[in-house]
Amino acid sequence: MNIGQAAAASGLSAKMIRHYEQSGLIQPTSRSDAGYRRYQSKDIEILKFIRRARLLGFPLADIAGLLALWQNPKRSNTAVKQVAQHHLQQVELKLQELQAMKHTLQQTIAQCAGDGGADCAILQHLTDDSTKA
Amino acid sequence: MNIGQAAAASGLSAKMIRHYEQSGLIQPTSRSDAGYRRYQSKDIEILKFIRRARLLGFPLADIAGLLALWQNPKRSNTAVKQVAQHHLQQVELKLQELQAMKHTLQQTIAQCAGDGGADCAILQHLTDDSTKA
DNA sequence: GCTTGACCTTGCCATGCGGGTAAGGTTCAT
DNA sequence: ATGAACCTTACCCGCATGGCAAGGTCAAGC
Numbered sequence: 001m002n003i004g005q006a007a008a009a010s011g012l013s014a015k016m017i018r019h020y021e022q023s024g025l026i027q028p029t030s031r032s033d034a035g036y037r038r039y040q041s042k043d044i045e046i047l048k049f050i051r052r053a054r055l056l057g058f059p060l061a062d063i064a065g066l067l068a069l070w071q072n073p074k075r076s077n078t079a080v081k082q083v084a085q086h087h088l089q090q091v092e093l094k095l096q097e098l099q100a101m102k103h104t105l106q107q108t109i110a111q112c113a114g115d116g117g118a119d120c121a122i123l124q125h126l127t128d129d130s131t132k133a
Numbered sequence: 134m135n136i137g138q139a140a141a142a143s144g145l146s147a148k149m150i151r152h153y154e155q156s157g158l159i160q161p162t163s164r165s166d167a168g169y170r171r172y173q174s175k176d177i178e179i180l181k182f183i184r185r186a187r188l189l190g191f192p193l194a195d196i197a198g199l200l201a202l203w204q205n206p207k208r209s210n211t212a213v214k215q216v217a218q219h220h221l222q223q224v225e226l227k228l229q230e231l232q233a234m235k236h237t238l239q240q241t242i243a244q245c246a247g248d249g250g251a252d253c254a255i256l257q258h259l260t261d262d263s264t265k266a
Numbered sequence: 267g268c269t270t271g272a273c274c275t276t277g278c279c280a281t282g283c284g285g286g287t288a289a290g291g292t293t294c295a296t
Numbered sequence: 297a298t299g300a301a302c303c304t305t306a307c308c309c310g311c312a313t314g315g316c317a318a319g320g321t322c323a324a325g326c
Contacts, residue, residue, distance in 0.1 A: 120210035
């Protein structure tokens, strides 16, 4: 299997597979005589694992740890859980930030007449020093 | 006012003020004989405007547009509202992604015993092809 | 055999919003 | 005159991805 097939089979892009290899997330695979990377079905499983972890927003550093645990038969699920909980906290923090932005945006947008005039509550919000109502 | 005072007065870092200037978001200010940037109170208002817009998550490209509208006495609040609404949509999209991640993470974390064993629902989720329960 | 097209290789640039750091000039007060 | 605190530019770093370019390779058709 060349990198193109590995990409199609895993759902990652060939570019990202190379990137993961270069950044040390995955081990360099064997190469053909021409220097083409070769992938086994085992490698595909790893790539799929990475893709699913990325879909859950895990940063690559976390994924490196998860991969190591996954491949370690003596792993403790406590360690896995800890990584996931920490990531969940990060996600929740980001959610709070975004929700605060959303509420403020909604409020100021609602206060803007949008009638073509020059007065605008949004610009006022960005201008005012006061954070009050 | 030098850049340090402007930074303190606006809440931005000196570094970012230079960055905004270099990226065209703000006009280059006049310089002292020694080449130091000089800031007037008017400039500080602009910097504060940028800071508040960044706190609401507006990307720099949007802020450039908002600044132009803000400084244009013939502006239409319709245009402002449009920019804000589009940004709100982006925020809401990101919120949805993060909420989906959060729910999945919470579910799989809850299913992980965390008893020090090797079995782990989190790793299973990252391994399974099926997205089903 | 030769051409062609699809694939692979590496390497660099860009994104967006910063943080850090280095090497050097300036200003001001002591 | 010296030192501290400031300023200047110009780099590299993160984070995860996309894009492009220039070149090698493989397989199939003619």
